[in-house]
Structure formats: C-alpha cells, structure tokens
Amino acid sequence: MLTSIKENHLTNKGQELGMMYFRVAIILFGAQLVMGLIAAIQFLAPGFLFELFDFSVARMVHINALVVWMLYAMIGATYMMLTDETGHEGVAIGLGKLGFWLLTAAVTVVVLVYIIVQVGPGTEASLWLIHEGREYIEAPRWADIGIVVVVLIFYFNVFATYMKGEKTGIMTVMVANLLALAGLYMAGMFYTDNISMDQFWWWWVIHLWVEATWEVFVGTLAAYALIKIIGAKREIVEMWLWIEVLMLFGSGILGMGHHYFWIGTPEYWWEIGALFSALEPVPLIAMFVHVLYDWGKEQGIAEGRGETASVITNGPAMAWIVTNAFGNFLGAGIWGFFHTLPQVNIYTHGTQFTAAHGHLSFFGAYATILIGMMYYGLQRAYGVQRMKLTFKSKMGIFLTTFGVMGMTIALTIAGYEQVIVERGEMGATWNAFFVAQNLPWYVQAQMWRAIMGVVTLLGFIYLAWDLLTIGKVSKEAEA
Amino acid sequence: MNELIVRPEITPDMFLPIFTISTLVLVFGVAYAATITLAKMGYFSKKWMNLGYLFWALQTYSLYLLSVWIQSEPFTSKVLMVTMLAYLFIPHLYFRLIEDSDRRYDSGNNIAEQKN
Amino acid sequence: MANKNLSVWTSIPFWRRSAAWVTGFASILLIWLTFDTLGQITMGTDDDLKNGVTKRVPAATVINYKIGYEMSTKRGHEVPTIGEKEPFFGKEWSADDAADLLHLGKLTSQTKNCMNCHTLLGNGAYYAPDLTKAWIDPAWSKTGPMMAMTGKSTKEEAIAEFLQHPSTYPTHARMMPELGITADEAKGLVAFLKHMSSIDTNGFPRNFGKEEGSTNAH
Structure with missing residues (x-):
C-alpha cells in the first residue's frame, strides 16, 4: 500500500x-x-x-x-x-x-x-x-x-x-447524496442551552448520516464495485440503485422518528418512528438478494461460455462486499429491528443493546465495503489483472468479522441483563444501574467483549499487513 | 407498590421471548426470501419453494405473537398482518423485475462498456 | 434496446423519478414535522411556570420549584410534575440569573464530556448511570446514602460537592474522575440536571425509582 x-x-x-x-x-x-x-x-x-x-x-x-x-x-x-x-x-x-x-x-x-x-x-x-x-x-x-x-x-x-x-446514474446518485451528506453536518454546528433542542438537531446529523445518506453511499459503491469486479451490466445495476435509493430514503428519512421517542419531543414520533424504522430492513434485504443474485448470474454466464475461472477479478474486495451484504442486514437490520419499537425501546434505550447494534452495524454496513474499496484501489494501483485472496486476507476478514460478531453477541447478553434488572425490575436509578453492572452474567459478557476485541485487533493486524503486501505479491505472481 | 396501575407493561420474564420472536421475524423473513431466490435461480428445484412459503407462514405467526406480546393496539396488529400478505407477493414482483430487466438490458449481448 | 414490449417497471427513468419523488416527499414531511416539534420543544417562559402552563421543556426558572415524576392516567406513563416553590442553593433565582446558571451548566456538561460516560435523555455512553432524572434519584433523597456521605444538608449542595470531588466519595469500584469542576460550574451542572429532570420525556425512564417505592423524592 x-x-x-x-x-x-x-x-x-x-x-x-x-x-x-x-x-x-x-x-x-x-x-x-x-x-x-x-x-x-x-x-x-x-x-x-x-x-x-x-x-x-x-x-x-x-x-x-x-x-x-x-x-x-x-x-x-x-x-x-x-x-x-x-x-x-x-x-x-x-x-x-x-x-x-x-x-x-x-x-x-x-x-x-x-x-x-x-x-x-x-x-x-x-x-x-x-x-x-x-x-x-x-x-x-x-x-x-x-x-x-x-x-x-x-x-x-x-x-x-x-x-x-x-453523467452516469451512479455518479448522479453520488453527487446528489454527497451534497445532502455534507450539508447535514451543518445541523450539528451550533450551541443551545436546551438539551432537547440540542439532541433534536444532533440526530439530524447522526441519523441522516448513518441511516440514510451513508447507506445510499454504500449502495452507490456496491453498484460501482459490481460492475468493476464481476462485470455486472450497468443498466441493471443502475436500475436497482434507483430502487434502493427510493427504499432507503423512503424508510430512512422518517425512520428518524425512532430517535425522537424520549428526548422531550412529542408522542406522535412513536407511530412515525415505529412504522418507518420497521421498514428500514426491507432495502437491506433487497441489497442482499441483489448482490448475491448478480454474482450467481455473472458466474453462470461465464460458465455458459465455457470459462472455468471465477468472474471475480478481485477476490478480497468481493469477499468484503459479500460480508457487507450479510453484515448490513444483520447489524443494521436484525439488531436494529429488535429494539426499535417504542414498547420495547423504552426499556432498551441507552443500554448495552445500543452498543451491540452500534458495533455490528458500523462494521457490517460500512467498514466492510470501505475495506473492499481499499483492495480495489490496490488492484488498480499495482495494475493487477486478477487479485486473489491471500492467507493474510482470509485471516483478516475472518478474524475481524468473528471478533466483531463475538463482541456484538457479548454486548447483547450484557444488554439483556441490563434491560431485565436495571430497567424492568429496578426502574433505572443510579443504584439499579450499578446492581445491573455487577451481575455475574454482565461482567462475564464484558469479559468476552474484551477478548473478542483482541480477536478483532488481531484480524486488523492481518488486514493491515495484507493491505501493505498484497499489491506487490499479486503483481509478482502475475509477472 | 401501594397501588396497582393498569397500563401496558412488559414483565421481566417477557423480554427474552420478545427479543427471540423479533429475531425470528427477520430470520424467517430472510429464509423465505433466500429459499425463493435460490429456487428461482435454479440452484434447487421449484418444489423447495413450498418450504419458502412455510417460512413465510412462520414469519407471519412470529410477527403476530410479537404484536400480541408487546401489547400493540388491535388496529396495529391488523395492519401488520396486511403487510405480511403483501410480503407474500414481493419476491414474485422482485423476480418479475429481475427477469424483465435482464431481457431488456442483457439480451442483445452488446458489449458496450467492458472497459476496466 | 429495440425490444418491443418495454415495461415501465424496468425503465430506469421511471425509478429515477420515483426515487426523487419519494425522497422529496419524505424530506418535506420531515421538515414539516420538524417545525411542529420545534414549536413544542422550545423552552417555556417564567410566566408559563407562574401560570401553571405545562411545557415539554420548561424555563430555566424551573429550578425554583419542586420537581416530581408521577404516573399520568391520561397519558399512560409517568410525567414530570412541577410542584410548590423550594429554594435552590438557598435562594429564589430571577429569570436572568437562572438562565445564566443553566447556560453555565449546559456548557460545562459539554466541555467536561459527560456524554462519553453517562447517557443524557438516554443518549451517550453506557459506562455510568443515565442522568435524565438524576435530580429525583432516590440516592440523593433525604434518606438516600449520598447526603450523609457528603455531609451536606440540601440535595443541591450534596450533588455540587460530589461533582467537585467525585473520587473522594466513591460509591462503586467504577468511579467518576476528578474533572476540575469549579464550585460555580458545579452549581451550574446541578441546575442543568434539575432542569433536565423537568423535561417531558414521554415516560422515559419507565418506573423510575419504583424499587424504593417513591418516584417523587425530594
């Protein structure tokens, strides 16, 4: 690199x-x-x-x-x-x-x-x-x-x-989406004494980034990558990109409501938040099916032509993009959905559940595809025709994914304990908080979180090492 | 507790079932979509689509249980069930779209842009 | 491309237009709701408090009143209640002084980075207790452990003392660090906490302080 x-x-x-x-x-x-x-x-x-x-x-x-x-x-x-x-x-x-x-x-x-x-x-x-x-x-x-x-x-x-x-479709989405992404940052640049007002606008930045514009950005990257890496047909990819934009913005913009349940904002956000955030997993399922379908189709066409090689010209990038399809759905979809309804969220809001969801969704939805793009960049920089997975790339992807998944499960268990004891039984006071924090299950879960964090770091070391070396290695293998 | 207040309240022993069932809603949902996808793509025979519909039925039942357990309004439960009926058709619409777009954009074998 | 029966469903312009319309519609709806919400969460005035007008976010002078958290049968969850007057740091604060104190407190809550250990209104980090209703937490009530520990006679003085020397009054192995909070900043923070506890959070946290059998300790 x-x-x-x-x-x-x-x-x-x-x-x-x-x-x-x-x-x-x-x-x-x-x-x-x-x-x-x-x-x-x-x-x-x-x-x-x-x-x-x-x-x-x-x-x-x-x-x-x-x-x-x-x-x-x-x-x-x-x-x-x-x-x-x-x-x-x-x-x-x-x-x-x-x-x-x-x-x-x-x-x-x-x-x-x-x-x-x-x-x-x-x-x-x-x-x-x-x-x-x-x-x-x-x-x-x-x-x-x-x-x-x-x-x-x-x-x-x-x-x-x-x-x-x-002016391709992919670029049009990119230009429009980046404008929104950059503009939204301004909503977080002022000070107010009113904490409700403060958090209202703060969510404009955070939510409209991670659950709307960043997701669309990921859709754009995936579209570009599918064309470049497996040779998917541009028209088809772009048609799906527009459908994804429709679904992501259609659910994500008003899905903002799920952050407005308890910060002093009116009760009508309960219904709006519940309805639209329940729809948020739908585009993620669509993206997931679309990536796998295109891959299967292009491979089928290639085999139909009598080619035995894989259609994938960049193994590590594609592996990370497929991880993205799974991770986005699991982290943002499943872990998001099970605490998004207000009836449940009043107990889970501000517990380790949120931390569990945060870890898996940032990793699954964003880290994965961005790392995929780095591998793609390396392939271009070294002028490699076909970049194949090395042992280090495999260890990198396996250990980081396993580590983050492990942290997420550990934090989910910790969050569950916290919800039952601190929120359900004891009513969320100072004392209730510490009682829940000292439960054996909670402490053990935190221990596993730390261990899985070390696993993630090991995975990162493999990943960084691979990024530093894979370009040269692939180039020499091809020469 | 001095007085009993009547209001929707999730008792501590209901949290685990609620989290489990909401996970199952999405897991069955994916299983349904995946089975239909793989059958349509020809990885296995169309007979397996029936298994997909079974997943759909399980998903619908899970969502129904979820709505009961979190004490949703009866109206909300009805809306959810109508949504599930719509979900029964989504994969079919989706593949109709995929097939149509394949026919439209990918049939002519035109290698317009294969630049890399 | 010369294919005959071209369905609208596979038309890129159709989906592009639909995406634009849906996005536009959702954005307009969000902006409209934002205007409505901003109206409702704007801080009330001192007159509102005097006249008993309920605001979701009351004026800073709410620090001059007793604050509780009680079940509302009409709304089906707990709501903050603003009761009779009580002195705050031994006096009644004028509208301007109260606003200045709250300003200092909110500013300090940011510069001392409270939110990266605690949650405020449920948002923040999960290393330390939620502060949404900290002011009415039973731990700080007359019979709670903190008053005796700090040796102060009023809740506000006890909290202010704790904030200035948190690791002198450890309650658990996990302690709050010394953050160099001055006496004035501590007063401001207590005002900020008291003000936050008076915000109508639609019943979050639920059953607050239920365990002690009292949710409106003061």
Missing part, C-alpha cells in the same frame, strides 16, 4: 488522491481499535488509567476515529471512481491534495488535544478549541469550520468533474 503511488499504474490523479485517503483511513481504524480496547478493559478494571486516560477520553477517541476513518475512506472511494465514472480527469486534484493535507493536519491536532488536554473549563472557548462534548461530533468548532472548507473543496472537485464528464 505504501508503494502504491510510486508503482503508479494508476490511470489518473484522482486515484492517487484516493489512495492517500485510504492510507490515513486504515491508520485511524487501528487507532479506533486500540481506544476501544482501552475502554473495554476499563469496564472490567475501572482502575486502569483512572484519572490519567479516563473512559470518556478513550471512548471519545474511539468513536471519533470511527467517524473520521469512514469519512476518509468514503472520500477516498469517491476519488477512486471519479474519473472511471465521468470519463474525465478530476478538475482540481491539486487543490484536492491541499485539502487532504489540511484535513489530515487538523485531524492530528484535534486528536492530540483530545488525548492531552481532555477537558476544559465550562466556557465557550472550550467548545471552540478543545471539543464540543457531543457524542460522535465532538470536533471543536475551529475544526468544524475546517472540515466544511475541505469538504467544499472535495465537493467542488466531484461536482465540477461530474458536470464536465459523462
């Missing part, structure tokens, strides 16, 4: 920039796992790094690294496909590179401040310089403005290239 740009089989500058984004993304992914592990240990041994590097700090860096690495990988993936799709060289890639360095410098400073300064006094200056203390979008205000500037550069590149080049 490191030499991917020097090798330079890339056909355009946009892809070079894409690879730069991928590299930072994978580093941040590693940072996310390390921070998660620290937080997981603190659940078991509360004295660990107490008043030195507290849970709140580890957790803040954990979730921020998550959001930022995914945004990096998304920007990278977009630059990767820009010229392919539009048939036009990116209009201002030099400016894009400046944006990349600005963003990376800003992210470095922000993370260092999180880790070293940690908390500030209760003044507006702390919000501007240290962090905003709002889960997922903690970035201080100066960085918010920086992010907006860099995103504008990125969006200008995408939009202007799109306007000059060919």
Whole structure:
C-alpha cells in the first residue's frame, strides 16, 4: 500500500488522491481499535488509567476515529471512481491534495488535544478549541469550520468533474447524496442551552448520516464495485440503485422518528418512528438478494461460455462486499429491528443493546465495503489483472468479522441483563444501574467483549499487513 | 407498590421471548426470501419453494405473537398482518423485475462498456 | 434496446423519478414535522411556570420549584410534575440569573464530556448511570446514602460537592474522575440536571425509582 503511488499504474490523479485517503483511513481504524480496547478493559478494571486516560477520553477517541476513518475512506472511494465514472480527469486534484493535507493536519491536532488536554473549563472557548462534548461530533468548532472548507473543496472537485464528464446514474446518485451528506453536518454546528433542542438537531446529523445518506453511499459503491469486479451490466445495476435509493430514503428519512421517542419531543414520533424504522430492513434485504443474485448470474454466464475461472477479478474486495451484504442486514437490520419499537425501546434505550447494534452495524454496513474499496484501489494501483485472496486476507476478514460478531453477541447478553434488572425490575436509578453492572452474567459478557476485541485487533493486524503486501505479491505472481 | 396501575407493561420474564420472536421475524423473513431466490435461480428445484412459503407462514405467526406480546393496539396488529400478505407477493414482483430487466438490458449481448 | 414490449417497471427513468419523488416527499414531511416539534420543544417562559402552563421543556426558572415524576392516567406513563416553590442553593433565582446558571451548566456538561460516560435523555455512553432524572434519584433523597456521605444538608449542595470531588466519595469500584469542576460550574451542572429532570420525556425512564417505592423524592 505504501508503494502504491510510486508503482503508479494508476490511470489518473484522482486515484492517487484516493489512495492517500485510504492510507490515513486504515491508520485511524487501528487507532479506533486500540481506544476501544482501552475502554473495554476499563469496564472490567475501572482502575486502569483512572484519572490519567479516563473512559470518556478513550471512548471519545474511539468513536471519533470511527467517524473520521469512514469519512476518509468514503472520500477516498469517491476519488477512486471519479474519473472511471465521468470519463474525465478530476478538475482540481491539486487543490484536492491541499485539502487532504489540511484535513489530515487538523485531524492530528484535534486528536492530540483530545488525548492531552481532555477537558476544559465550562466556557465557550472550550467548545471552540478543545471539543464540543457531543457524542460522535465532538470536533471543536475551529475544526468544524475546517472540515466544511475541505469538504467544499472535495465537493467542488466531484461536482465540477461530474458536470464536465459523462453523467452516469451512479455518479448522479453520488453527487446528489454527497451534497445532502455534507450539508447535514451543518445541523450539528451550533450551541443551545436546551438539551432537547440540542439532541433534536444532533440526530439530524447522526441519523441522516448513518441511516440514510451513508447507506445510499454504500449502495452507490456496491453498484460501482459490481460492475468493476464481476462485470455486472450497468443498466441493471443502475436500475436497482434507483430502487434502493427510493427504499432507503423512503424508510430512512422518517425512520428518524425512532430517535425522537424520549428526548422531550412529542408522542406522535412513536407511530412515525415505529412504522418507518420497521421498514428500514426491507432495502437491506433487497441489497442482499441483489448482490448475491448478480454474482450467481455473472458466474453462470461465464460458465455458459465455457470459462472455468471465477468472474471475480478481485477476490478480497468481493469477499468484503459479500460480508457487507450479510453484515448490513444483520447489524443494521436484525439488531436494529429488535429494539426499535417504542414498547420495547423504552426499556432498551441507552443500554448495552445500543452498543451491540452500534458495533455490528458500523462494521457490517460500512467498514466492510470501505475495506473492499481499499483492495480495489490496490488492484488498480499495482495494475493487477486478477487479485486473489491471500492467507493474510482470509485471516483478516475472518478474524475481524468473528471478533466483531463475538463482541456484538457479548454486548447483547450484557444488554439483556441490563434491560431485565436495571430497567424492568429496578426502574433505572443510579443504584439499579450499578446492581445491573455487577451481575455475574454482565461482567462475564464484558469479559468476552474484551477478548473478542483482541480477536478483532488481531484480524486488523492481518488486514493491515495484507493491505501493505498484497499489491506487490499479486503483481509478482502475475509477472 | 401501594397501588396497582393498569397500563401496558412488559414483565421481566417477557423480554427474552420478545427479543427471540423479533429475531425470528427477520430470520424467517430472510429464509423465505433466500429459499425463493435460490429456487428461482435454479440452484434447487421449484418444489423447495413450498418450504419458502412455510417460512413465510412462520414469519407471519412470529410477527403476530410479537404484536400480541408487546401489547400493540388491535388496529396495529391488523395492519401488520396486511403487510405480511403483501410480503407474500414481493419476491414474485422482485423476480418479475429481475427477469424483465435482464431481457431488456442483457439480451442483445452488446458489449458496450467492458472497459476496466 | 429495440425490444418491443418495454415495461415501465424496468425503465430506469421511471425509478429515477420515483426515487426523487419519494425522497422529496419524505424530506418535506420531515421538515414539516420538524417545525411542529420545534414549536413544542422550545423552552417555556417564567410566566408559563407562574401560570401553571405545562411545557415539554420548561424555563430555566424551573429550578425554583419542586420537581416530581408521577404516573399520568391520561397519558399512560409517568410525567414530570412541577410542584410548590423550594429554594435552590438557598435562594429564589430571577429569570436572568437562572438562565445564566443553566447556560453555565449546559456548557460545562459539554466541555467536561459527560456524554462519553453517562447517557443524557438516554443518549451517550453506557459506562455510568443515565442522568435524565438524576435530580429525583432516590440516592440523593433525604434518606438516600449520598447526603450523609457528603455531609451536606440540601440535595443541591450534596450533588455540587460530589461533582467537585467525585473520587473522594466513591460509591462503586467504577468511579467518576476528578474533572476540575469549579464550585460555580458545579452549581451550574446541578441546575442543568434539575432542569433536565423537568423535561417531558414521554415516560422515559419507565418506573423510575419504583424499587424504593417513591418516584417523587425530594
């Protein structure tokens, strides 16, 4: 991966920039796992790094690294496909590179401040310089403005290239969706004394990202990848992409209601949230069937022509995309559905159930396909015709998936205990919380979560190692 | 507890059944979709589609139980059952769409863009 | 492409248009509902409190009143109740002073990163107790353990003392760290917590404090 740009089989500058984004993304992914592990240990041994590097700090860096690495990988993936799709060289890639360095410098400073300064006094200056203390979008205000500037550069590149080049369906969805994705960030950039108002707009960013625009982004990537990796027919893929957009936005936008059950907002959100979030799994099933069907069909056609080889030109990328189809449905679909109805959610809201759902859905829906795109980028960078799974790729995909699945199951058991004892029996008080936290089942579940976290980290090491070496290995195997 | 308040309340021993049944709703739903898909794709014979319908029936029953256990309004339960009836037709519409689009876009064997 | 019976169902423009319409419709509905909700969750005024007008999010001066959490037979779940006046840190706060105190408290809750251990209104991290109704938690009632531990005579003073020196008053192996909270910031945080407990959360958390047999401890 490191030499991917020097090798330079890339056909355009946009892809070079894409690879730069991928590299930072994978580093941040590693940072996310390390921070998660620290937080997981603190659940078991509360004295660990107490008043030195507290849970709140580890957790803040954990979730921020998550959001930022995914945004990096998304920007990278977009630059990767820009010229392919539009048939036009990116209009201002030099400016894009400046944006990349600005963003990376800003992210470095922000993370260092999180880790070293940690908390500030209760003044507006702390919000501007240290962090905003709002889960997922903690970035201080100066960085918010920086992010907006860099995103504008990125969006200008995408939009202007799109306007000059060919306007494919995939690119049209991409351009429209990115505008919404970037614009929504603004909803999280103000301060209010009213905590209900605060969380109302906060969900506009978080929910409309992860349950609407990010999902559509994944659909777009999957469409592009299916064409490139297994040679699916563009018209068919694009027709399905539009259907997916219809279903994802049709259910996801009003599915927002399930976050408005208990934050001070009116009761009518119960019905709206329940109805639309119950529909949210439907597009995920459709995406799942569609990916597998296309794969089966293209393979069938190839065999019909008498070819014995697989139609897949990039084994690791396809493996991650198939994991995505499963993971999206399991993590976002099943784990989302079973605590989304208000009758159940009043007990599960704010318990380890949410953590279980969060882990599997971020991994299943987003991490998987973005890693798939990184493998695709490597294939292009090294000019490899057919990239095959190596032992390291297999270990990477198996261990990370197994680890995340294990953490999810452990957290689900912990959440179940918590719901029964803290919420169902004891009524959610301070005392009830600690009674539930000290139950043997809960503690054991947290132990398994930490163990599975280590498994995930091992998987990540294999993955990172594979990303660093697979390009060269595949190139040499083909030579 | 001094007084008994009558209202929808999930007792602690009902949580496990509720979580299990809501998982089953989706698992049976996927099993139904998967069986129909694989049968339509020709991986196994059409006879297996009946197994798919059995999954659909199990899914419908699970959803019904779920709606009873979380004490939904009778109206909501009815709406859910109508939804399940619609779900019976979705895979067929879906494959109609796949076949039609294959015929429309993939029959001419035109290798318009095979650039890689 | 010269295929005859071209069905509308396989037409890309048809699905593109449908996607645009559905997305547009859902967005407009969301925006419309947002306007309605914003109206309902805007903070009330001091006059609302004086006249007994119920707001989902009351004015900052709600800190001058007793707050409870009781079952409403009409709504089928618990709702916060605003009772008679009670002194807060030994005095009654004017509208401006109360607003300033709440401002300091909310700001501090963000800068001290409360949300990455606790949940507020159920959102945040799951390492420490939910703070939605912390103000009326039985642990801080006259008979609860925290008052004796901190040696203070009122709930607000006890909470403020705890916030300034949390690891001096450990309740469990998992402790709250010292965050350098000043006396003023602690006062603000208590006001923020009291204000949050008066927000109508549609009955979340359910059965709060049921175990102790009292949900409106003060």
